[in-house]
Amino acid sequence: MRNTFGNLFTLTTFGESHGIAVGGVIDGFPAGIDIDMDFIQSELNRRRPGQSHITTARKEADQVEFLSGVFEGKSTGTPIGFEVRNQNQHSQDYENMRCLFRPSHADFTYNEKYGIRDHRGGGRSSARITIARCVGGALAKLALRQLGVSITAYTSQVGSIALEKDYHLYDFNTIEGNPVRCPDQAKAKEMEELIAQVKADGDTIGGIITCVIQGCPVGLGEPEFDKLHSQLGAAMLGINAVKGFEYGEGFAGVTARGSEQNDVFVPKAKNMDATDDAANHQETTINQDVAARITTKSNHSGGIQGGLSNGQDIYFRVAFKPVATLLMEQDTVDLEGNPTKLTARGRHDPCVLPRAVPVVEAMAAMVILDNYLLNKTVRL
Amino acid sequence: MRNTFGNLFTLTTFGESHGIAVGGVIDGFPAGIDIDMDFIQSELNRRRPGQSHITTARKEADQVEFLSGVFEGKSTGTPIGFEVRNQNQHSQDYENMRCLFRPSHADFTYNEKYGIRDHRGGGRSSARITIARCVGGALAKLALRQLGVSITAYTSQVGSIALEKDYHLYDFNTIEGNPVRCPDQAKAKEMEELIAQVKADGDTIGGIITCVIQGCPVGLGEPEFDKLHSQLGAAMLGINAVKGFEYGEGFAGVTARGSEQNDVFVPKAKNMDATDDAANHQETTINQDVAARITTKSNHSGGIQGGLSNGQDIYFRVAFKPVATLLMEQDTVDLEGNPTKLTARGRHDPCVLPRAVPVVEAMAAMVILDNYLLNKTVRL
Amino acid sequence: MRNTFGNLFTLTTFGESHGIAVGGVIDGFPAGIDIDMDFIQSELNRRRPGQSHITTARKEADQVEFLSGVFEGKSTGTPIGFEVRNQNQHSQDYENMRCLFRPSHADFTYNEKYGIRDHRGGGRSSARITIARCVGGALAKLALRQLGVSITAYTSQVGSIALEKDYHLYDFNTIEGNPVRCPDQAKAKEMEELIAQVKADGDTIGGIITCVIQGCPVGLGEPEFDKLHSQLGAAMLGINAVKGFEYGEGFAGVTARGSEQNDVFVPKAKNMDATDDAANHQETTINQDVAARITTKSNHSGGIQGGLSNGQDIYFRVAFKPVATLLMEQDTVDLEGNPTKLTARGRHDPCVLPRAVPVVEAMAAMVILDNYLLNKTVRL
Amino acid sequence: MRNTFGNLFTLTTFGESHGIAVGGVIDGFPAGIDIDMDFIQSELNRRRPGQSHITTARKEADQVEFLSGVFEGKSTGTPIGFEVRNQNQHSQDYENMRCLFRPSHADFTYNEKYGIRDHRGGGRSSARITIARCVGGALAKLALRQLGVSITAYTSQVGSIALEKDYHLYDFNTIEGNPVRCPDQAKAKEMEELIAQVKADGDTIGGIITCVIQGCPVGLGEPEFDKLHSQLGAAMLGINAVKGFEYGEGFAGVTARGSEQNDVFVPKAKNMDATDDAANHQETTINQDVAARITTKSNHSGGIQGGLSNGQDIYFRVAFKPVATLLMEQDTVDLEGNPTKLTARGRHDPCVLPRAVPVVEAMAAMVILDNYLLNKTVRL
Numbered sequence A, B, C, D: 001m002r003n004t005f006g007n008l009f010t011l012t013t014f015g016e017s018h019g020i021a022v023g024g025v026i027d028g029f030p031a032g033i034d035i036d037m038d039f040i041q042s043e044l045n046r047r048r049p050g051q052s053h054i055t056t057a058r059k060e061a062d063q064v065e066f067l068s069g070v071f072e073g074k075s076t077g078t079p080i081g082f083e084v085r086n087q088n089q090h091s092q093d094y095e096n097m098r099c100l101f102r103p104s105h106a107d108f109t110y111n112e113k114y115g116i117r118d119h120r121g122g123g124r125s126s127a128r129i130t131i132a133r134c135v136g137g138a139l140a141k142l143a144l145r146q147l148g149v150s151i152t153a154y155t156s157q158v159g160s161i162a163l164e165k166d167y168h169l170y171d172f173n174t175i176e177g178n179p180v181r182c183p184d185q186a187k188a189k190e191m192e193e194l195i196a197q198v199k200a201d202g203d204t205i206g207g208i209i210t211c212v213i214q215g216c217p218v219g220l221g222e223p224e225f226d227k228l229h230s231q232l233g234a235a236m237l238g239i240n241a242v243k244g245f246e247y248g249e250g251f252a253g254v255t256a257r258g259s260e261q262n263d264v265f266v267p268k269a270k271n272m273d274a275t276d277d278a279a280n281h282q283e284t285t286i287n288q289d290v291a292a293r294i295t296t297k298s299n300h301s302g303g304i305q306g307g308l309s310n311g312q313d314i315y316f317r318v319a320f321k322p323v324a325t326l327l328m329e330q331d332t333v334d335l336e337g338n339p340t341k342l343t344a345r346g347r348h349d350p351c352v353l354p355r356a357v358p359v360v361e362a363m364a365a366m367v368i369l370d371n372y373l374l375n376k377t378v379r380l
Helices: A037-047 A091-099 A107-114 A120-125 A127-147 A172-177 A185-200 A228-237 A250-255 A353-375 B037-047 B091-099 B107-114 B120-125 B127-147 B172-177 B185-200 B228-237 B250-255 B353-375 C037-047 C091-099 C107-114 C120-125 C127-147 C172-177 C185-200 C228-237 C250-255 C353-375 D037-047 D091-097 D107-114 D120-125 D127-147 D172-177 D185-200 D228-237 D250-255 D353-375
Strands: A010-014 A021-027 A064-066 A080-085 A150-158 A207-214 A242-247 A265-267 A294-296 A314-320 A329-333 A339-343 B010-014 B021-027 B080-085 B150-158 B207-214 B242-247 B265-267 B294-296 B314-320 B329-333 B339-343 C010-014 C021-027 C064-066 C080-085 C150-158 C207-214 C242-247 C265-267 C294-296 C314-320 C329-333 C339-343 D010-014 D021-027 D064-066 D080-085 D150-158 D207-214 D242-247 D265-267 D294-296 D314-320 D329-333 D339-343
Touching: A010 A127, A010 D021, A021 A127, A021 D010, A021 D021, A021 D080, A037 A064, A037 A127, A037 A353, A080 A127, A080 D021, A080 D080, A091 A120, A107 A120, A120 A127, A127 A150, A127 A353, A150 A172, A150 A185, A150 A353, A207 A353, A207 B250, A228 A242, A228 A314, A228 A353, A228 B228, A228 B242, A242 A250, A242 B228, A242 B250, A250 B207, A250 B242, A250 B314, A265 B329, A314 A353, A314 B250, A329 B265, B010 B127, B010 C021, B021 B127, B021 C010, B021 C021, B021 C080, B037 B127, B037 B353, B080 B127, B080 C021, B080 C080, B091 B120, B107 B120, B120 B127, B127 B150, B127 B353, B150 B172, B150 B185, B150 B353, B207 B353, B228 B242, B228 B314, B228 B353, B242 B250, B314 B353, C010 C127, C021 C127, C037 C064, C037 C127, C037 C353, C080 C127, C091 C120, C107 C120, C120 C127, C127 C150, C127 C353, C150 C172, C150 C185, C150 C353, C207 C353, C207 D250, C228 C242, C228 C314, C228 C353, C228 D228, C228 D242, C242 C250, C242 D228, C242 D250, C250 D207, C250 D242, C250 D314, C265 D329, C314 C353, C314 D250, C329 D265, D010 D127, D021 D127, D037 D064, D037 D127, D037 D353, D080 D127, D091 D120, D107 D120, D120 D127, D127 D150, D127 D353, D150 D172, D150 D185, D150 D353, D207 D353, D228 D242, D228 D314, D228 D353, D242 D250, D314 D353
Parallel strands: none
Antiparallel strands: A010 A021, A021 A080, A064 A080, A150 A207, A207 A314, A242 A314, A242 B242, A265 A294, A329 A339, B010 B021, B021 B080, B150 B207, B207 B314, B242 B314, B265 B294, B329 B339, C010 C021, C021 C080, C064 C080, C150 C207, C207 C314, C242 C314, C242 D242, C265 C294, C329 C339, D010 D021, D021 D080, D064 D080, D150 D207, D207 D314, D242 D314, D265 D294, D329 D339
């Protein structure tokens, strides 16, 4: 509830954009895992502003310090406190925000809910807070690596420029090869140009991130309210600027018939009819018990049936709106309701998707690890 | 976690399709609310099978009995236990399912997770379990009515037949006037015909439900992980057959620019430029404190900013796949992995959307009431 | 929170003394456990009124019905709903309580908290509600039996009549041999006589229950806030009429020095100096890993160190006040504050301890099972 | 669960004795409260080692730094992260503990539970971790002060030296006037001498802390499992070295009859028969609604009835064993089970009670604030 994510593996976060630090406490992380600090910092670096010409120019070091829970390089099972000190925040850039509500930001709603707000850089509502999520996600990935689970996200659409092929037709190793984090290099180039143009206008643009979870054991998720996709959906919708979530066939699948979408079971090693779309292609084997003998011909379901993972690839898509911070002049009102003009200074990120890719992965990783642990308690 | 929904106002459910009863315990319901049993039963009746020629023919009385928590017609603040006894379940229709996994059902994943399953009628994974949600939702609606909050859902797409106009251009009073629960009577007729045809084929079809929450106070939601739309999304994704959720501009909004989508603040009573699309039309006033003086020109945000309700209409869309139970012959395998044929008998619902409409409303109502209560604790 | 007990293995209860039924939902019970209904009913019977001449004369059948979660005699991992219908409640006996607050009952506090209360038989605050705990505890015991954990409680003091020896010097098989549930037959006789005399006076008397958990694995408990003894203490203090909890040396141990109370480690099979008091006697072996090689010379700690079970016997004591329902005339005031006289009719239980013994065991069993499951998630 | 305390107002802690820092995250603290940093630090100082000649000689600054959640001197409703950096920890003093289990410490149980432990200064199990609790408690006290609730704890017994009078016969203003934190100056002197002697022996001694909560509103607590005294009990039992908890008449009350212990209601301002023992003396008025007209003649119940506060003083007692760290030579075994001798160096606190007094208050304050917030949600 509130600032804690997860049930058994939990991340509790704190921090504001211009406060002393952002950070958190990770609890329930299994004991005895090697803590690879270089990997964790590298995950943070993927989220960091100033990586390329198409993100915000603001430079931040975002160096994480672990305060507890690790002893001689291994997790001890006790809570892991961590922090990233803020620096170089240019709080004065936001002084004029004290008495203004920026359109489509959290300024107005925070003000009404709490009766007080830290107006500097969006305070608690800033995307800077996702730093803590990346740390939690990096730890989760370290554990999942031991379980053979991998999580990969990429930018699949920016504005109207969309990838046309399904995820399994791309080489995931190329994702980090361009600043957009897109596995289609030609499309990536187009996206990059669009973003540069939007940036030049002081405007912003949205898009879609696709995420794929591979190697997930069968049976993760709780089948009533906390279906695995409910948890993934909630996790994604909790990321700043996200407006939609779909998995498997998603919204497009509403027009098909059941007889076209059902994933028929077949004996193992008899997969056939694989075609080029992701839903039909799966040769992935369902990987436990009975699962040793049978698989499905297709994966329209997106790797989850009855709310539980079925051992096949889990894939989903996350819609991001264009973020609200513009460098253009906008109409707004002051606290008294008088019309005025607003021109933001400070951070401006024309398209958040490249930097949101690691956040999507982090949230997914935490969901999977949490459910993996919970699933250990289903039998005595 | 698991079979409990909510934080302060909670619903814990139990029951299988062919067990003794389905039911639950509602905890945290405010004391002193008039319990209108006729209303609660009428909400259950909207979900009941056999209402019209286009749903499953199975007749079920689904009579709810309250076991506690109500005294002389009022809630007492103690937990409300309730149950609906199962009857007339035709368990023998499912005997052949004992050794088969139905495609795209939960049979396989339950079997692998728990090592045991009740194969009759889908057991715990049956949509029959949503009875308990409708009871919880009906209670939540009784409380929300006192707060001036209304929640309305309707079928906005079946297969490829989609409503073309935004919600505010329909008369919500007409929704219950056709078996599809659609406010556009001409489209409703088309949908009805499509469903009848799908039913004749023994097949199924998906669609989209739109939901609108009106009169919601400002500030509901928890701005970090449990954003109001994260909670709504999780609630919707927890409904059987749901594959996607979007709110405000949703997936369509990813192609627009920030300068087009930001909801600019204006002084109250100076709304202008209202056009016909929902996002631009809102004359709804933001309804608290500062909110008395200002409003926004548009509502692209869908009534939520920074994860908190902003007092405007909250609207969202929920994608349902065609359900997996067909009356057609399908390929599958038995528990040993041998190929075989499956022909379902028993319940067949060609399109679940009409009966899912009250479930969508129920889940939304529980989310709003839960957050309303939580929001009371934000200040001393 | 509120009416739910436990974290992973949870019991959510509902019901009032004179409502339709008392019952609950058990969630997180492991799949595949044989559900021995005779054992469960026998546990309920131990709690039932009217067992002997020294408890309340009210006869109640208290027959439990399971509504879900069990299939062909085994738990399925889905929630187990259950209920015990109320009958023969003589609600008219309580009509005069509608406008009175009984001294030291929950009447006044419920009235002030909720603004409404079911005055019949104490409503939700009745000890009748512990029925649901006994069902939850019986299920937990079924699981713990497979793990080799046993839980035994007995009456060790009534009024001033107290057992003088430590638990390991009694034969637990004799506990159920007298209506007081005391393993010292001579003392039991004295207690029985005292209770009969108190009953004749229309008065009540308190006492102490001792409980011993044997065979508990090492490492159960969460070492910071949810120490195993914190959880046990909270569980016991949640039982009606309980005013105190102590474990290991408890209150008596505050006068000793650390050098006297520390439980010194010794190599296995070299236990010596065992004397007659429980704290010094343990030859119990600590039962895991390193535990195979070492043990402690004494068990002053009561089987828990640093909040975690250490593999030795866990023993604790629970203090019960004399319950508040008297058959004597008492002074009180009405809702207006006018002095009046109160004479209770209906249920009168001169000493609740014999019937509280199974409730103490039930709560302890649920705590241990819950922590056993949680402990499975400590390592990957 | 695990390292989080509370339901709505929560404290999540991290840190080990010899790690980088101890600290935590406070969530759900109401917005708009003045944050008096001097008061918070002064509460921490009461817990700090090295305050007097009878506590550990180790000097620690224990300076708290707030990292978030406070803006221009007021709480913002967002999470409050804080930390106290460790320094001057003499980790080398503990090098010999790496391969030894100290008697009655958490060394053995941690080792078995997690398979790894930070042996330096007790790691996570160190009483140093209570720093975080004092910070959480100090914040809770700031909020409770606005509600007129005060919480006072004092040392009422050390070894066999016990106060003879009830709490209301002492002047609480004298508690901080001696190093033992005892309101009876003569007894305090005796206690101080006993502790000095125990210290000279390298030994330790236990005792009892009494705590009184005054001005608590009526109706706090959840009447089934989370009775107010269950929560207080769990909170106290979670403090290092605590072995018992009792409230109201506690263990002593088991020998009385109901007719002697019931707290009879009387019209307000007609209290009579007040005698010198706490249970009988209360002229405290029950402070709400009906409460305006009636009160009780005595307070044997300890301010809680049916699990809910009744507006009278809540009083309870907490038993501390002598702590396990001695400066004397002790027998123990190494990890292989070979007998060896142990002589602790480093921190030695002959009697923890004086420094535990603020921790008892802190835990009680957090319980009361949490329940106050929860109670706001009982009615619409």
